[in-house]
Amino acid sequence: MTPNAPTPPAANFIHQIIDEDNASGKHGGRVQTRFPPEPNGYLHIGHAKSICLNFGTALKYGGKCNLRFDDTNPVKEDIEYIESIQEDVRWLGFQWDGLYYASDYFEQLYEWAVQLVKKGKAYVCDLSAEEVSKTRGTLTKPGTESPYRNRSVEENLDLFQRMKAGEFPDGARTLRAKIDMASNNINLRDPVMYRILHATHPHVGDKWCIYTMYDWAHGQSDSIEKITHSICTLEFEIHRPLYDWFIQELGIFAPRQIEFARLNLTYTVMSKRRLLELVKNQYVHGWSDPRMPTIRGLRRRGYTPEAIRAFCERIGVARNDSTIEMVWLEDALREDLNKRAERRMAVLKPLKVVLTNYPDGQTEELEAINNPEDEKAGTRKAPFSKVLYIERDDFMENPPKKYFRLGPGREVRLRYAYFIKCVEAIKDASGEITELHCTYDPATRGGNAPDGRKVQGTIHWVSAAHAISAEVRLYDHLFVKPDADDVPEGQDWRANLNPNSLQVVTDAKLEPSLKDVKIGDKVQFERLGYFCVDEDSKPEALVFNRAVTLKDTWAKEQKKG
RNA sequence: UGGGGAAUGGUGUAACGGUAGCACAGCAGACUCUGGAUCUGCUUGUCUAGGUUCGAAUCCUAGUUCCCCAGCCA
Numbered sequence: 001m002t003p004n005a006p007t008p009p010a011a012n013f014i015h016q017i018i019d020e021d022n023a024s025g026k027h028g029g030r031v032q033t034r035f036p037p038e039p040n041g042y043l044h045i046g047h048a049k050s051i052c053l054n055f056g057t058a059l060k061y062g063g064k065c066n067l068r069f070d071d072t073n074p075v076k077e078d079i080e081y082i083e084s085i086q087e088d089v090r091w092l093g094f095q096w097d098g099l100y101y102a103s104d105y106f107e108q109l110y111e112w113a114v115q116l117v118k119k120g121k122a123y124v125c126d127l128s129a130e131e132v133s134k135t136r137g138t139l140t141k142p143g144t145e146s147p148y149r150n151r152s153v154e155e156n157l158d159l160f161q162r163m164k165a166g167e168f169p170d171g172a173r174t175l176r177a178k179i180d181m182a183s184n185n186i187n188l189r190d191p192v193m194y195r196i197l198h199a200t201h202p203h204v205g206d207k208w209c210i211y212t213m214y215d216w217a218h219g220q221s222d223s224i225e226k227i228t229h230s231i232c233t234l235e236f237e238i239h240r241p242l243y244d245w246f247i248q249e250l251g252i253f254a255p256r257q258i259e260f261a262r263l264n265l266t267y268t269v270m271s272k273r274r275l276l277e278l279v280k281n282q283y284v285h286g287w288s289d290p291r292m293p294t295i296r297g298l299r300r301r302g303y304t305p306e307a308i309r310a311f312c313e314r315i316g317v318a319r320n321d322s323t324i325e326m327v328w329l330e331d332a333l334r335e336d337l338n339k340r341a342e343r344r345m346a347v348l349k350p351l352k353v354v355l356t357n358y359p360d361g362q363t364e365e366l367e368a369i370n371n372p373e374d375e376k377a378g379t380r381k382a383p384f385s386k387v388l389y390i391e392r393d394d395f396m397e398n399p400p401k402k403y404f405r406l407g408p409g410r411e412v413r414l415r416y417a418y419f420i421k422c423v424e425a426i427k428d429a430s431g432e433i434t435e436l437h438c439t440y441d442p443a444t445r446g447g448n449a450p451d452g453r454k455v456q457g458t459i460h461w462v463s464a465a466h467a468i469s470a471e472v473r474l475y476d477h478l479f480v481k482p483d484a485d486d487v488p489e490g491q492d493w494r495a496n497l498n499p500n501s502l503q504v505v506t507d508a509k510l511e512p513s514l515k516d517v518k519i520g521d522k523v524q525f526e527r528l529g530y531f532c533v534d535e536d537s538k539p540e541a542l543v544f545n546r547a548v549t550l551k552d553t554w555a556k557e558q559k560k561g
Numbered sequence: 562u563g564g565g566g567a568a569u570g571g572u573g574u575a576a577c578g579g580u581a582g583c584a585c586a587g588c589a590g591a592c593u594c595u596g597g598a599u600c601u602g603c604u605u606g607u608c609u610a611g612g613u614u615c616g617a618a619u620c621c622u623a624g625u626u627c628c629c630c631a632g633c634c635a
Binding site: 011012016036037038040070072073075076128129132133136137138139140141142143170171173174183184185186187189192194195196197211213214215217218234235236237238239240241259261266272314315316317318319320321322323324325327328331334338339343369372373402404405413414415416417446447448455456457458459460524526527528529550551552553554555556557 | 564633
């Protein structure tokens with residue numbers, strides 16, 4: 001299954017800015033973006049929005065997009081994430097132009113820092129973390145200047161060089177930009193540029209013991225890569241003055257930072273912290289649990305890159321905080337799989353049906369269409385015999401008004417097979433229905449009555465003698481409320497975790513044509529939904545994940561009461 | 562109560578002083594061998610109050626609500 005080429009995104013306010021820049025000749029029509037993840041976690045659907053935006057923008061303007069790891073904090077980062085991120089970006093269908101690491105620029109960053117020190121725009125500060133915090137002031141009160149703020153250039157140069165040389169322990173000193181302790185923007189109150197961290201870095205090893213802060217790395221990395229439009233999320237807006245300040249003091253290529261609203265989705269959480277907590281506390285089974293909004297979770301669930309891209313396209317890009325309804329994501333998947341997934345019949349909650357007038361021991365092969373949306377998908381044969389399974393939900397002893405399925409004395413169509421009429425429901429001692437006795441009409445073979453009589457319902461079925469068993473995992477929302485934070489006083493978001501987000505059907509009955517499916521295959525179980533073969537699946541023990549249900553107007557009808 | 566942002570139907574998103582459009586959801590119907598898909602129609606909106614203007618979602622004034630910032634995180 002090769003992904004189709006990604007399509008460029010629809011116009012948005014960022015593209016308007018680019019159009020204006022191109023019109024004014026600002027970068028000579030050149031467009032360069034980047035996707036800059038920190039390798040400290042797995043990518044999620046929120047990152048997908050950023051990926052589609054950055055890569056899509058480059059695609060739209062014939063520009064370039066780099067993948068750059070913002071790896072400035074070795075204590076949180078790991079090679080595992082560096083690898084998984086590349087995998088996920090590629091899986092989404094994008095190929096970066098340059099693959100870079102902020103840590104590749106550490107030498108250049110150091111030289112530039114020295115340059116700022118020489119200009120009197122940066123100084124080594126001996127204050128502890130607590131002291132820095134205390135002297136920063138508050139939102140309404142200015143901070144106070146560090147007693148080390150006015151050291152001589154020579155002393156600063158010496159100290160900074162010794163910081164780099166590893167002469168001081170973690171936290172002993174920092175290099176700070178000398179800007180304005182009274183600024184209304186707290187980011188400008190002499191922000192820390194370097195801290196001492198004797199830690200092994202996943203990409204550059206033990207070469208460094210001073211590490212750059214985000215603000216001192218990001219803009220300069222953008223500049224080095226000649227990024228024309230540096231797209232990030234809204235919370236960095238307040239950092240923009242600092243971003244611009246560093247660039248200006250250095251007199252280097254000036255990218256433009258543009259912020260957009262990050263993605264929020266109902267019935268899930270998106271922060272790395274919370275996702276990590278779900279994994280650590282085993283609310284889910286790892287980062288690729290199909291209930292997770294991670295790229296790997298979605299992939300395992302059965303999502304396709306095309307569906308995710310279509311979703312990102314549809315939600316748009318703007319500066320308003322927003323929360324997209326989960327059905328948008330689900331709908332994007334349905335739309336994609338409806339065109340592509342072959343149909344099969346599977347019974348999740350089997351109810352035995354005996355066709356009393358069907359010859360014992362007879363089997364026939366009935367032709368079924370693989371995909372009504374795609375003629376090229378062809379047909380297959382499904383075996384039919386005297387004993388079948390149908391879905392328990394497709395029989396009701398006392399059917400309500402709008403129920404079109406089987407009931408005592410009712411006739412329905414077995415998909416691609418025959419009309420059957422229910423004669424009797426057999427019960428056990430406790431009154432539970434154990435099987436149905438039905439008759440079939442031989443004249444309706446294939447599913448149509450020669451006398452033109454119509455039937456209200458068509459249900460799916462599987463021949464008992466030919467069925468194969470499988471485990472099917474049914475997923476529901478991770479949270480019970482659209483907003484995970486919508487909890488009573490004194491409780492937190494975890495109170496909204498859905499205890500029924502996973503239900504396992506251990507003995508579903510599938511039509512035998514499904515026996516050779518491979519991990520990752522996607523199929524529609526007719527009338528039930530789209531399913532994906534899980535990585536736990538083995539040829540002798542198949543496992544399917546329900547990616548998404550089909551729209552179900554009967555379920556909706558029932559809810560109305 | 563410092564600074565920076567944002568407010569358009571249920572949810573998103575357009576409009577750039579000139580008919581508030583589109584998508585998803587919802588409702589009603591058509592069609593249907595998936596109560597799927599497809600098709601048709603419909604309901605629902607400019608945060609509030611003033612002002613400028615022939616004309617305001619758009620410009621001005623004042624308010625309201627929400628988000629972000631006080632890591633040696635990104």
